[in-house]
Amino acid sequence: MNDRHTRGDGHGHGHRQHEHHDHPHPHPHSSRTRAAALRHRLAHVLTPHSHDSADKLDPAMEASARGMRALWVSLAVLGLTALVQAAVVTVSGSVALLGDSVHNAADALTAVPLGIAFVLGRRAATRRFTYGYGRAEDLAGLVIVLTIAGSAAFAAWTAVGRLLDPRPVTQLPAVAVAALTGFAGNEWVARYRIRVGREIGSAALVADGLHARTDGFTSLAVLVGAGGSALGWQAADPVVGLVITVAIVLVLRDAAREVFRRMLDAVDPALVDRAERAVRAVPGVREVGELRLRWIGHRLRAELSVVVDGESTLRQAHAVAVEAEHALLHAVPRLTAALVHADPAPAPGERDPHLALAHHLTA
CATH class of the missing domain: 1.20.1510.10 (Cation efflux protein transmembrane domain)
Structure with missing residues (x-):
């Protein structure tokens, strides 16, 4: 995927700090997702806030x-x-x-x-x-x-x-x-x-x-x-x-x-558990992969990968990444940005899309 926020061609690329007050990105077309999106928009109207830079x-x-x-x-x-x-x-x-x-x-x-x-x-x-x-x-x-x-x-x-x-x-x-x-x-x-x-x-x-x-x-x-x-x-x-x-x-x-x-970038393990629970509750997230938190001064940054429907379009995968970051910003105190990488759910017989990186990961 070549979207500037979510890429599916390897590790290290993902969802950057961005503006998403109104979240105009299309969400996956499921009734559960649409209902969650409606609740989310109502929450924005009733309690205005922003996560702009x-x-x-x-x-x-x-x-x-x-x-x-x-x-x-x-x-x-x-x-x-x-x-x-x-x-x-x-x-x-x-x-x-x-x-x-x-x-x-x-x-x-x-x-x-x-x-x-x-x-x-x-x-x-x-x-x-x-x-x-x-x-x-x-x-x-x-x-x-x-x-x-x-x-x-x-x-x-x-x-x-x-x-x-x-x-x-x-x-x-x-x-x-x-x-x-x-x-x-x-x-x-x-x-x-x-x-x-x-x-x-x-x-x-x-x-x-x-x-x-x-x-x-x-x-x-x-x-x-x-x-x-x-x-x-x-x-x-x-x-x-x-x-x-x-x-x-x-x-x-x-x-x-x-x-x-x-x-040495140590964080409270309970904070990692809290972040994982928040992301797993996001509609469209099938699983949470590697999740990392680090302090930079008195502010936190997160990097994580999530598994989404393999048939999702680029925009749908991006929408899930946006919601994952949004959930983290609400759930983790002093978090200022999250880098979210969306991986497609594996299909039977499909080649691992990250196989080309294996020799780098073991180096």
Whole structure:
């Protein structure tokens, strides 16, 4: 088939992002299909919407804008928290609080690579970057993971140094107040980042939120260290510094797993099942073949093949592909485009139309 959306001459060709608000394409001539088409048109009249390229871009732009707001608000809150704690460190000499304040400062600064990634993600696709720049967000997530690792190493080095060279901690009430301030600021930022990150589908922003949540609990550990110092246990402060290091390593593990899964195109298997169910329910789809989903930043793209009636005309097969993409756009959150390849149902004794590609597929 030589239609610009659906081709039957091999893999890798299919239905592209397109305009189909009114769906003027002919559907297969069955009563079931005609009834489904009538219901679909009524739904469009009652709940107007569109899946044009421009309409898809608007939610994506809004997602990036929300991510930017979350970053800059977080930067302000964590920056202020780190300044308060640093001021107390200078008068108290608390190693645990120093580790916490440095970690908070590093967490605030992770807004910079994420902000750059969100700005890049808004740029249109080019002939070189045909999928756009959404993957910059994954690189930002990698920078965040490396930042967490660096702060863990610094906290460990400082704590071990204080264990080898013990020093008294002064201004314990101020240390306690700074610790509570750190917990409050980090927990608020964590909730905000994780909520926005999950709503817009940004693994990097979620990882950053998990990072902030761990910072909150490490601030409480500083409070425990201040209590131990008040009771006369001089090693309490550096011991708590080591505990903070362990907590940072734990969040490093979770954040790294999330970011590297995204970089390797991992998706929730339940999302794949949901997409398959939606496509199988489309009139004219006999079977769903290979279905792939991938994240590009905080947006999803799909590639799949469907089996249609072998006697269908080009226009009829195209209409089924349109409906398959339409069903996916409604069923899969944050999906912006689907590439649908229509295969004819095999007839007895018919040669496999994809046989010419076999030597490429096994290479």
